[in-house]
Amino acid sequence: MRVCCAGLDVHQAMVVACIIKGPLECKPKVEIREFSTVLSGLLALQDWLSQEGCTDVAMESTGVYWKPIHNILESTCDITLGNARHIKNLPGRKTDVNDARWIAELHRSGLIQKSFVAPLAIRELRDLTRYRKKLKGYETSERNRILKILEDANIKISTYMSDVFGVSGRLMLNALIDSEVIEASHLAELAKRQLRAKIPELTQALNGRVTKHHRSIMKRSFDHLTFLEQQIAEIELDMEQYFAPYQNEIELLDTIPGVGVHVAQSILAEIGVDMSVFPSEAHISSWAGLSPGNNESAGKKKVPERPWAIKL
Structure with a gap:
């Protein structure tokens, strides 16, 4: 009381x-x-x-x-x-x-359970990691949109290139946007390294039906993609300064299989470094939403509805 x-x-x-x-x-x-x-x-x-x-x-x-x-x-x-x-x-x-x-x-009466609120420094880290995640989602959307436009224009370079947005791929995209006629002689300047061996295939793949409409949409998406990549690079530079005091914790998280630097930063930004706020590993698992809930009545357990499941 x-x-x-x-x-x-x-x-x-x-x-x-x-x-x-x-x-x-x-x-x-x-x-x-x-x-x-x-x-x-x-x-x-x-x-x-x-x-x-x-x-x-x-x-x-x-x-x-x-x-x-x-x-x-x-x-x-x-x-x-x-x-x-x-x-x-x-x-x-x-x-x-x-x-x-x-x-x-x-x-x-002491009947309100206190929720975990991270310190101000951790909340600032969380803002950065969540914003970076959002920007990466936008970046992926723009890349997928460009790939769809290429397919609609009968451009099949994704069949012969593992990364359409690498150095060679970007040069070819810019050439398509600029309405250039890409021939084998031109590809010798655009294709780099291993792609030089695929110049005949790439010449056919780039021989599509690219209209003015395709070029206009692709230019907007490509400009937006470039802007997003610049913003992500800038926010990652800021993150290096914010996460500098937590390098030891990030290195420990990085030792977990499948966890890279960016994932380690996200984990640290979400749960902080003070584990005393979680009484046990079960509490932090529940707080992260990884513990299944219970819905039992009269000895019968009800399976929670999964809204993402496909209903036939």
Whole structure:
């Protein structure tokens, strides 16, 4: 039980705060206020909590709306971030004020399980690794789009080249975009190394039906692909500086079969370096979403529906 604590009902534009304080053997004093989620409003919330002597704060993880509040209050308060599913209020009593008071009462009784929130330095690493992953997805999409355009134009160079986006492949793509007629003599300048032995096959593969429409779309995709590759290179350069203090941990993760440097960086950014926040290996497995759930009633176990499975 807590003598003084607060519950926050978080929304995009405002947050309702409820402070409950007083001796445990008596009826507590309840005070509720509403604050804006702009910086000035959150600073006012922080000042109010400090004036009331409240350092124990609980709130639910509502989308990303809890993050700016957590960033402001984490320096002065012990914040408990609870799973919204676990602290849902009773039906028929849902108002912003009631939700804030409900969260405060649960927190006062110690009934809200604290979720793992990584330190600020780890959260910054997580932003970088997740953004890089997103950019790599865009990069793959653009490469696949270019390959589809080549197939639509009867260009079959992917049959004879393992990497269409290597040095030789990019030279050929640029030649196609520039409306150049690619002949065997021209391929001698474009094909590098082992591809020189495939000049006859490549000459036939490049003899397709490339229209103005194909060139226009391919140029846009190729320009976007070049931009994405530049952005990925820049973010990876920034990541080297951010991950410099964690080289020992990355080297240890890199010893796992199938785990490279980028995967090691992603693992570190997701779970951090302090393993004391996870009581056991079962907890970290569950937190990562790798533990199967249970759904049993009257001795019967129900298999969870798999939305990705194909239904016939």
